[in-house]
Amino acid sequence: MQEYLLHLADNALILGHRLSEWCGHGPALEIDMAMTNISLDLIGQARNLYAYAAELEGQGKTEDDLAYLRDVNGFRNVLLVEQPNGDFAQTIARSFFYDSYNYFYQKALCESHDKQLAAIAEKSLKEVAYHLRWSSEWAIRLGDGTEESKQKMQAAIDDLWSFRGELLTPAAYEIEAAKAGYGVNPLEIKEEVEKKLQEILLEATLDLPADGWMHSGGKTGRHSEHLGFILAEMQFLQRAYPDSTW
Amino acid sequence: MNSEFPLWEVFIRSHGGLNHKHVGSLHAADADMALENARDVYTRRQEGVSIWVVPSEAITASDPEDSDPFFEPAKDKIYRHPTFYKVPDNVKHM
Numbered sequence: 001m002q003e004y005l006l007h008l009a010d011n012a013l014i015l016g017h018r019l020s021e022w023c024g025h026g027p028a029l030e031i032d033m034a035m036t037n038i039s040l041d042l043i044g045q046a047r048n049l050y051a052y053a054a055e056l057e058g059q060g061k062t063e064d065d066l067a068y069l070r071d072v073n074g075f076r077n078v079l080l081v082e083q084p085n086g087d088f089a090q091t092i093a094r095s096f097f098y099d100s101y102n103y104f105y106q107k108a109l110c111e112s113h114d115k116q117l118a119a120i121a122e123k124s125l126k127e128v129a130y131h132l133r134w135s136s137e138w139a140i141r142l143g144d145g146t147e148e149s150k151q152k153m154q155a156a157i158d159d160l161w162s163f164r165g166e167l168l169t170p171a172a173y174e175i176e177a178a179k180a181g182y183g184v185n186p187l188e189i190k191e192e193v194e195k196k197l198q199e200i201l202l203e204a205t206l207d208l209p210a211d212g213w214m215h216s217g218g219k220t221g222r223h224s225e226h227l228g229f230i231l232a233e234m235q236f237l238q239r240a241y242p243d244s245t246w
Numbered sequence: 247m248n249s250e251f252p253l254w255e256v257f258i259r260s261h262g263g264l265n266h267k268h269v270g271s272l273h274a275a276d277a278d279m280a281l282e283n284a285r286d287v288y289t290r291r292q293e294g295v296s297i298w299v300v301p302s303e304a305i306t307a308s309d310p311e312d313s314d315p316f317f318e319p320a321k322d323k324i325y326r327h328p329t330f331y332k333v334p335d336n337v338k339h340m
Contacts, residue, residue: 030272030283037286134282141275 009049010077016042068238079218080163093156096135113181143204165214258294
């Protein structure tokens with residue numbers, strides 16, 4: 001169960017960190033705040049999950065130990081969420097792929113036999129529903145916008161497409177979690193996720209890329225070089241000044 | 247947001263039963279985006295339970311030059327204030 005919880009928490013933390021990198025750099029004040037709001041939602045979700053994982057581990061660890069003192073190969077997030085922000089369209093594509101998956105995932109997780117996990121999912125679902133609405137609308141606006149925005153949005157969808165496969169391919173710990181009744185096997189939600197994706201891309205007048213070769217590895221700790229850079233910045237303070245507090 | 251996007255005025259109802267109050271303005275391409283932007287900019291600290299957005303251009307404002315004829319005449323008509331009544335103790339919210 002530990003690995004499963006870390007997978008969920010790491011997805012949220014790393015995407016939250018990526019979105020936080022937009023703080024002060026958003027294309028407009030309103031969008032800047034929207035992205036940092038979403039970032040804070042995700043980091044909050046990660047905190048709940050890390051705290052629960054630390055509690056289950058029962059070795060006196062805290063959420064901070066799990067977030068700040070693990071190395072790259074200890075992280076179980078999908079490769080999609082560690083991809084760089086790129087331009088605004090790429091950030092939107094990454095968020096949209098993740099949100100359209102995460103929404104149905106959290107919905108299914110509300111049915112978890114584990115009360116704590118179900119409660120965390122229920123709280124997260126409200127936030128994630130807004131994330132999905134936000135990233136879908138931007139995908140539609142940019143796709144069905146000007147010639148330039150459409151071209152950029154399509155390029156972003158095409159670029160990140162090969163990172164989608166990993167979301168819907170279960171890792172061993174997800175299969176086990178679903179069998180034991182506390183987790184979700186992503187194959188259970190695959191149909192809904194694909195349907196939502198097609199619906200939005202159609203409305204955005206964007207082409208659905210062909211399903212070709214897909215990246216994998218993040219779920220089992222084999223990451224792209226990007227994650228190392230993220231951790232170097234995110235973990236710096238705790239590594240340089242262990243146990244420092246506000 | 248760049249100046250190509252029109253300006254919207256934002257009104258927030260802070261609690262059920264209270265009226266919507268003007269809280270500020272923002273730029274957005276259309277009403278949907280204005281609502282979402284208002285949610286993200288003006289309600290992130292639980293400021294509201296309902297949002298109205300109105301295109302700023304739909305608002306007609308009084309001209310500051312008219313302030314004498316508009317507002318001056320009310321100044322010396324203190325009897326219009328309902329302050330000359332004794333309010334019974336058990337009447338609240340007056």
